[in-house]
Amino acid sequence: MKKVHHPGTVSGVDKNIVSVEITTLSACASCKSKALCQMSESKEKTIDVSVSNPENYAIGQSVNIVMQEHLGLKAVFLAYVVPFLVCIAALFGLSLVFDNELIYGGGAIVAAALYYLTLKQFSDTLSKEFIWYLE
DSSP: OOEEEEEEEEEEEETTEEEEEEEEEOGGGGOTTHHHHOOOOEEEEEEEEEOSOGGGOOTTOEEEEEEEHHHHHHHHIIIIIHHHHHHHHHHHHHHHHOSOHHHHHHHHHHHHHHHHHHHHHTHHHHHHHSOOEEO
16 A cells, blocks of 8 residues: 655654654745745644554654555545535535525535534544554
């Protein structure tokens, strides 16, 4: 299976959890012209990884965190594709019932917000499915 790798640095070790700090870069960050356009950006993120041997890791140690690629695609699908489809369905559904664009435009936004709230309610279940591990 294909895997997604991110280099990172151990920022904390606790019982069976290793916290790894990674830097995510926008597509612009790797562009050769980034100094000219000032559009590049990067963010520091901390990811907690469950391990069975935390004594093998020390703060400041360089590690690679890995996730199966299909889980990354599933995350993109849940975070971007499904809410887009929810908005489109709400727009079309409400446009059949109401003649006011404000109502069905606002309804689409409310539908997307409700989707994200529902997704948040299942965050514990999803976090068990989206597992990172260290290499």
